Amino acid sequence: MVRLGLAAIARLDSVRIATEHLESVLVEMKTTGLLSVWGDYGPTVIRWIDGGMPLFTSLHTGSVLPLQTSSTGILFLAHCSREQTRERIEKERAEGIVVDDVELAALIDEARRIGFARSYGAVVPGLSAASVPVLDSQDRLVATMSVLARSEQKAFFSKAKIERMIEVAQSASRAIGWRG
Numbered sequence: 001m002v003r004l005g006l007a008a009i010a011r012l013d014s015v016r017i018a019t020e021h022l023e024s025v026l027v028e029m030k031t032t033g034l035l036s037v038w039g040d041y042g043p044t045v046i047r048w049i050d051g052g053m054p055l056f057t058s059l060h061t062g063s064v065l066p067l068q069t070s071s072t073g074i075l076f077l078a079h080c081s082r083e084q085t086r087e088r089i090e091k092e093r094a095e096g097i098v099v100d101d102v103e104l105a106a107l108i109d110e111a112r113r114i115g116f117a118r119s120y121g122a123v124v125p126g127l128s129a130a131s132v133p134v135l136d137s138q139d140r141l142v143a144t145m146s147v148l149a150r151s152e153q154k155a156f157f158s159k160a161k162i163e164r165m166i167e168v169a170q171s172a173s174r175a176i177g178w179r180g
Contacts, residue, residue: 014142014176018134019047021172022145025165026051031156033147036065036072036131038080042088043072043144055148057124065123066092068099071131072144074117078108079133079141115166121151130157132169137177145169 018035026033030052036043043065067073067088077085092098099107111117120128131146147165149156173180 014134014136015046017175018143018145018172019049021134021168021175022047023049025145025168026147028164029147029161031147031149033145034059034072036144036146037142038076038084039064042067042085043070043076046143055127055150057127057148059124059127066097068092068097068104069119069122071117071119071129072146074107074111074119075131075133075144076141077104078111078117079135116162118157126151128153128157130162130165132165133173134169134176135173135178135180137179139178139180142176145172 015035015037022033022035026049032051032055033049034045035047035049036045038044039046041064045059045061045063045065048059048061065072067077067085107117116130116132118128118130123129128149128151129146131144133141134143134145136142145165145168147157147161170178170180
């Protein structure tokens with residue numbers, strides 16, 4: 001019971017720390033973002049933070065994001081075990097969300113290599129996202145921070161903005177105990 005309680009407290013602190021860091025980068029970028037964690041049904045939005053850019057979407061706190069087509073989902077695939085994600089992928093594929101295994105492996109490898117993932121209108125038409133991982137002291141993914149923009153704003157996710165997102169996520173990770 002004590003270990004379970006300590007694990008819950010650590011997770012709450014991780015969420016608070018990641019939320020504070022995400023809020024700061026959203027203020028800088030004047031846009032909207034979300035924080036997601038692994039929930040009972042997969043990547044789940046636990047914080048929706050409105051920024052300076054109004055976005056009209058069906059996403060909200062509690063939304064479960066697809067593993068194969070969302071930037072958040074790709075990060076979970078890149079950082080979590082196949083045992084953790086297999087059932088969710090099977091369910092998505094049964095529901096008609098099918099990304100070819102070779103293409104999916106390439107997306108996962110790219111996310112691992114460059115440290116972030118992007119999606120352009122794949123989850124919500126007209127909405128793009130860039131997501132970065134927040135890691136704990138054991139190098140485990142505890143959350144993803146996502147910055148959202150309208151898909152027509154192709155230049156929004158510039159190299160400088162992506163680098164800033166990665167920097168903020170790494171700062172949050174270090175505050176949680178990550179040593180990378």
